[in-house]
Amino acid sequence: MVAERAGTSIATVSLVVNGKDRGRVSQPIADRVRDAVDALGYVVDHAASSLARGTGDLVVLIAPDLSNPFFAEVIRGVRDTLGDRYQLVLSVTERGAQPTAADLRRFERLRPAGILVDAPAAGEPMDASVPVVLLDAPDAAEGTTAVDYDLAPGIDALVAHLRDRGHRHVAYLDGTARVATFGIRHRMFDEACAAAGITVSEVGARADLTVDAAALATEHVVEAWHEDGVTAVVAAADTLAYGVLRVAGSMGLRVPEDLAVAGFDDLPSSSVTAPALTSVALPGAELGRTAALRLLATVDGTAVEPVDLPARLVPRASTGA
Template structure:
């Protein structure tokens, strides 16, 4: 038995007595202010009667690009990326559909990830914290987020927040800092460490050569910190800065398990200022990197590219949020 012919937009337009363009506006939810209510109702009735289903893939191919925007990130379970997603989604509104892609745990987005989604012909691609040194150019607009040195990138002014952190530690009398880095290949993590080392030297502090690294997860941070605590303390370290709040949570856990008082014997600070940082024990001092603002700025840059405007590449402000883990 032959399969029934596919219902097309032209068939819906004929049944509703209107144009294919009008059908497209209605079925894609873009009819408000453009199509009168009676005509929109006729189109919807024709859609129901004929069983019409929108083929987004075919529409994208026909136009040469789709109404999808892809966000590629290394770890969507991290609360930081949840904030980035909120900023992107709120800015794109209903003009584009946001599709989320997560790389394998611990791996930063690379060229192959962009190429994979480029084949789907989306309207644009957003890449959060990509691996350093990757060519992320594509046949569709690509905007990088938190990617120092990257082209078409929206970044943080990390220097301001780092300088505030070092000045805060110096004012408290700290003179030697331990650092827990991330294993990530993202350029932003290399920059955080370099800026901290430079600011420490300028303020008369030193960074211990005993530097650990871990995947950006609490358990991994705790394991690395447990291995390093004795060496840090023997080296005269009185404050530990972690490359991300999730790593700093691990330091707090390891210190508590070992009976190392925070901040009495060891001050602890991180980067991100995640919502959980205000409720850890003790609450965590952190350099605030507003994720929602990052997502919003990236989405605005992408929209400006679509509309033929001159996209801005703002340097987003960062600042220090002082809590009990350094100043209890």
């Protein structure tokens, strides 16, 4: 009916309604198709189309927190790589929850072209009947396609930076999320500190990845850190480090003179905190781009060159840089 009203073919209508008309359909014809769609109230049934083809033109990205600027960078990398070939659908889990196998199954039923899962919950079986690529999942099961950071360069540089500034006893503020990458960051930091002759305080703290939660956790342990001789705090994420900075400011602690602070992610706001935050930069856009390339290669049955995603240290005023 749409094709008849627009005076064109069904194939042309399909290109227009699925957003694939750029460079293939002239603007006047595309406008006629859209006018016919509006007049007839036509809605594309992607689920039915997927069933007919055996696969869809959607790529789903499941992430734990799309409001975090880090995930915005990941999304940009995915979107720029997919281009017009696939439509990107974003799904956010309940706040604080890492993507699970149940989340994967929910979207598998739509038969998308593929699914990207960012920071999945540790120990979850992330296999499906459609191609799946995991992002930031260092404990992924053997045979699973995953794209991960090389954390060692950034962590080693951070520890060397702290050692060179005279820090010999430090604390670590961890995240509570059930995700493998946080456990690995903590373990690698402890190992690098041991190799550099730096001790990590047994006075530990954990918090949800919000500034308020991090500030509350810090308030409970900051006096104990002081009594333990801690001179620097490293947080598992920049949002946690912001909470430490807030508490330090409210207590009159000078950063970095009384307490140095560092984090992970290098969010855009980390360059404008007071003082600016030292952070281990994790390239979110590159993570998204690499994952999308892996997914496209899986769909097309082609090989893809391995890509290194090394973390790097961005030293700033919060550690006296």
